[in-house]
Amino acid sequence: MQPHRILEVTLSRATDRQQKRRRIAEAVCLLADEHGMDGVTLRDVAARAGVSMGAVQRCFGTKDEMLLFALGHISERVTERIAGGSTNAGDLTRVAAEIALLDPAYQHEARVWLAFVARAAVSPLLADVLRRNYELVEVMLERLVSALGVTDARGQARALLALADGLTTHVLVGYLTRDVAADILKSHLDRLTRMG
Amino acid sequence: MQPHRILEVTLSRATDRQQKRRRIAEAVCLLADEHGMDGVTLRDVAARAGVSMGAVQRCFGTKDEMLLFALGHISERVTERIAGGSTNAGDLTRVAAEIALLDPAYQHEARVWLAFVARAAVSPLLADVLRRNYELVEVMLERLVSALGVTDARGQARALLALADGLTTHVLVGYLTRDVAADILKSHLDRLTRMG
C-alpha cells in the first residue's frame, strides 16, 4: 500500500478518535450541567456518550485529561460563537449578552462553565485553559469597546467581562432574574457608549 | 436540682455544640480552599477539626447539613466584616474591596466562596442561603451608592456586586492579577462617584 493511503487511514482513525472525544466531552458537559462536577464519573460519562467505559479510558488516559479536553471543547465552542458574528461596533450588545450567557438557551452552558471555573480554582491545568480563553475574549471585547472611542479600552473590556461573568453567576444561583441581569448589562453598555 | 440549674447546664451543652459546629465549619472551609468541594469528606473534615468522625456525624445528621451550616457560617462572617465599619459614603471603596475579596488575606475565603457557589448552582438549599446573603449585601451597597446621589441606586449596587464577584473569580483562575482587578474596581467606583 502506498504511503498516501497510510496517511489517509491514519487520518481517518485520528478523525474518528477526535469525534469520539468530542462526543465524550459533550457527555461530560451534560452531566456537569445536571449534577455539578461531582456528578461527572467515568461510568456515567460513558453511559451518556453511549460508549463503553473502556472507550473513555482509551480516549483519555486519565479523568483529568478528559476534563481538560472537555473544558477546551466547550471553551472553543463558546468563543467561536462569540466571535461568530461580524465585529461591528453595534455588535457589542450581542457579544456582551452572549458572554453573559443570559439567554435561557445558554443556561446549561453557564452551569457547565461555573462548574469548570470552580474546579479551575484548585487545578492549575484547567486554570491555564480558562485563562487562555479569557484572554481571547478580552481581545475581542477590547476591539469592540475601543471602536466606541472609549479611553482605556482594555480596562473597560475587562470590566465588562467581569460584570458579565458576575451576572451569569448571580442568575445561576437565583439571586437575580435573567431580565434584571439583562437590564443591568444593558445599562452598563449604554453608559459605555455614551462615554465614547 | 432547681430548674434554673438545668437550664444552665442545657445552655452550656448547647453552647459547646455550637462551638464544635463552628470549628467543624472552619475545617470544611480549609479543605474547600485547598482541594475544592470534592476534597471535603467527612473523614478529612473530622481530622482537620481535630475531632472524631462520629462527632461530625452527631453535630450534623448528614453531610449536606454540614455544608449548609458551613456556608451559613462563612457567609455570616463575610457579611459581618463588610457591615462592620461605619456605613459612611466614603466607605464605599472599602466595602467594595472587601466584597471583591481582593486582599490577599481573603484569597482563601474567595476560593471557599467559589466552591460553594458552584455547588449552589445544583443545590437549591445552598442556593437559598447564598441568595439571602447576596440580598443582604445588596441592601448595604444600595444604601452606600444612593448616598452618592446616583439614580437607580439598586441597579448600580447590583452591578457593582456582580463586577466585584466577577473580578474575584478572574483573579482566582489567574486571568487577572489582584492589582489589575483593584484598578478596574477603583475605576468603576470613581465613575460612579462622578455620576452622583
Add this chain to the structure above:
DNA sequence: CCGAAAACGATGCAACCGCATCGGATAGTA
C-alpha cells in the same frame, strides 16, 4: 489471506465514600 496491531467491552481491584451501629466512657440525678 495472514499475522501484527489496535480497539473493544467486561470484569477485577484497591481505595474511598457517607452513613449506621456498637460497647464503653462520662456526667448528671437521686
Add this chain to the structure above:
DNA sequence: TACTATCCGATGCGGTTGCATCGTTTTCGG
C-alpha cells in the same frame, strides 16, 4: 453509690470511585 441518659470514638457496611487487566474481535499492512 447506684441508675440513667447522653456522649464518644472506633469499626462495619454497602456502594461507588478511578484505574488496571483480561480475552476477544476488528482493522490494517504485506
